[in-house]
Amino acid sequence: GAVVSQHPSWVICKSGTSVKIECRSLDFQATTMFWYRQFPKQSLMLMATSNEGSKATYEQGVEKDKFLINHASLTLSTLTVTSAHPEDSSFYICSAPLQEGSGELFFGEGSRLTVL
Amino acid sequence: AQSVTQLGSHVSVSEGALVLLRCNYSSSVPPYLFWYVQYPNQGLQLLLKYTSAATLVKGINGFEAEFKKSETSFHLTKPSAHMSDAAEYFCAVSAFGGGSQGNLIFGKGTKLSVKP
Helix, strand or coil: CCCEEEECCEEEECCCCCEEEEEEECCCCCCEEEEEEECCCCCEEEEEEEECCCCCEECCCCCCCCEEEEEEECCEEEEEECCCCHHHCEEEEEEEECCCCCCCEEECCCEEEEEC | CCEEEEECCEEEEECCCCEEEEEEEECCCCCCEEEEEECCCCCEEEEEEECCCCCEEECHHHCEEEEECCCCEEEEEECCCCHHHCEEEEEEEECCCCCCCCCEEECCCEEEEEEC
């Protein structure tokens, strides 16, 4: 199966700093990647759709200036949480479709962010 | 618009007993449906998917699910639970339905506990 990898798995930062999370498709190319956020004991909520070579599409209520997404290549998308605050602490998960139109997504391992 | 409802946030079964996790969906187009499993602090792993072919879908680890259009259901079952099945299970529908590359809409998840 397809492999999607995230880095880092865990990150702790001070309030006010910025944190970058990488999402890589290791054995396939992905023109689209999705970023989800998962609060404790809750489901995944789509934050944004990352598009290679163009701007990301953000879901309603997600601050695009706070959650910067860059899809620089067909195998890498990054999520940068800018000026992080404790309420940004969460589990962030990326995913990508192996085949466009398949409806099936492959997920990264997730990145747990803790903002002190 | 698509949505997913998982009945029961927590299900507990004894080892060797039948596992039944319920999922009902709403979709304005023929749906693609998925079941994912999430182990603690990990991303999501696909268990099985329904993509308009056979209504009874077999997945990994002995799980299967049956698509019932008349009941708008896609319940997940396993004849005999194993301790290693303890995890969080998410039902999901493809957001745009059919063969779109669209993101997934997730249910709130059901935590499965397996008692020895």
